[in-house]
Amino acid sequence: MKPALPCCVAPAYVGPDLDLAATIPLLAEQGVEWVDTGTGGPDYFDPDNAQHVAAVRAALRQSGLRVNAHHSFFGPQVDVSSADPALLRTARQVHARHLQVAAKLGAAFYILHPAAEPPDQPGRERAMRVGRLCDSLAELAAVAGRSGIAIALENMLPPYAGDRGGDLVAALTAVRSDALGLCFDTGHAHIAGDAVAAARILLPYTITIHAQDNHGESDEHLFPGQGTVDWRGFVRAYDEAGCTAPWLFESLPPDGGTMRDGVEALQTLIRTCRKKGR
Numbered sequence: 001m002k003p004a005l006p007c008c009v010a011p012a013y014v015g016p017d018l019d020l021a022a023t024i025p026l027l028a029e030q031g032v033e034w035v036d037t038g039t040g041g042p043d044y045f046d047p048d049n050a051q052h053v054a055a056v057r058a059a060l061r062q063s064g065l066r067v068n069a070h071h072s073f074f075g076p077q078v079d080v081s082s083a084d085p086a087l088l089r090t091a092r093q094v095h096a097r098h099l100q101v102a103a104k105l106g107a108a109f110y111i112l113h114p115a116a117e118p119p120d121q122p123g124r125e126r127a128m129r130v131g132r133l134c135d136s137l138a139e140l141a142a143v144a145g146r147s148g149i150a151i152a153l154e155n156m157l158p159p160y161a162g163d164r165g166g167d168l169v170a171a172l173t174a175v176r177s178d179a180l181g182l183c184f185d186t187g188h189a190h191i192a193g194d195a196v197a198a199a200r201i202l203l204p205y206t207i208t209i210h211a212q213d214n215h216g217e218s219d220e221h222l223f224p225g226q227g228t229v230d231w232r233g234f235v236r237a238y239d240e241a242g243c244t245a246p247w248l249f250e251s252l253p254p255d256g257g258t259m260r261d262g263v264e265a266l267q268t269l270i271r272t273c274r275k276k277g278r
Contacts, residue, residue: 003239003274006209007246008266009034009068010259020045021055028063030260036248037105038071039098047101056105068246069109069152069183069208070102079116080136081129081161092136096143103147109208110144111152111183114162114171129161134174141177152183152208155198157219163192165201172205181207184245186229187214187221196233203241211266212250223251223262224269235273 012035014026020037027035037056039047046052060067072078072095080095082088099110114133119125137151144151153171156162168182184206189195191214213227214220224231238245247270253262 004244005267005270006238006244007034007068008263008270009036009246009248010263011035011248011250012037014259019043019052021052021059024056024059024065025063027259028065030258032065032259032263034066034068034246036069036071036111037067037102037107039073047098053101053104060106067102067105067107068248069111070098070105070107071111072098072113074113074116076116080112080140081115081133082117083125083128083132088132088136092139095136095140099140099144099149099151100147103144103149107149109150109152109181109183111154111208112140113154114156114167115160118159119161126161126167130167130170133161134171137171137175137177137180141175141179145177145179150179150181150207152181154183154210155185155188155192155202157188158192163188165198168202169205181205183208183210185210185212185250186224186234187212187219187227187250190214190216190227190229191219196230196237199234199237200241203237203243203245206241206243206245209245209247210250211247221251223249223254224266226254231269232273232276235270239274 010032012020012023014023078091078094080091102110115129161167182202182205184202186195189198211224213222213224213229215227249262249266254265
């Protein structure tokens with residue numbers, strides 16, 4: 001049977017001067033149906049600002065747009081594997097609040113980063129970070145389950161903990177929650193090594209995808225097909241794994257197009273890879 005085309009998702013962005021509530025109706029006018037939102041600066045969207053949350057919920061309700069995933073803030077102050085007990089406690093509290101806000105926005109997934117700082121001592125410190133990550137995930141997955149949302153743990157760039165498939169699978173295996181899965185970032189996996197090999201390990205656990213490209217050296221966030229990621233191999237791995245995770249293009253659309261153009265270009269890429277891969 002021919003596999004169904006995955007849901008293709010646009011980032012909630014149309015320009016640097018618009019906040020999230022103002023962006024949503026513009027995306028709806030373009031014909032976008034699904035978006036990923038995110039915690040940006042205080043002028044874009046602050047999950048701890050009740051007025052921001054109310055405005056975004058109203059914009060979503062009026063536009064009919066649906067939220068696939070909400071991206072958490074990234075930084076040492078919200079590091080769920082931090083070695084600092086005070087920072088770790090604060091990080092867990094912040095993410096617990098924010099994933100509940102994401103659920104109120106209707107998001108299916110909350111994107112969480114395993115680490116926000118690279119280890120000073122890669123061997124022992126990495127293992128200790130993974131242990132603290134597991135403790136954080138157990139606590140946050142319980143909150144997510146009660147809120148009706150799933151945490152999607154994102155594979156990281158090297159040398160952060162979480163840049164290896166083994167770290168992520170170990171964390172999921174240790175916690176074992178229906179409210180926990182992976183966000184597979186193609187660009188991060190490409191820089192870390194062989195993105196297709198990583199996909200074969202991680203796609204069975206993947207619940208949402210960040211589709212972005214680069215040339216294997218830096219996190220360029222190019223549109224899929226503009227770098228050196230093996231997209232035909234990735235699509236084949238996606239289909240062979242029976243994965244149904246939605247794809248977000250985590251970049252600007254090609255050729256200065258609209259976000260709707262980006263959705264259609266991503267759909268075309270997937271169809272073309274499937275046709276050539278037969």
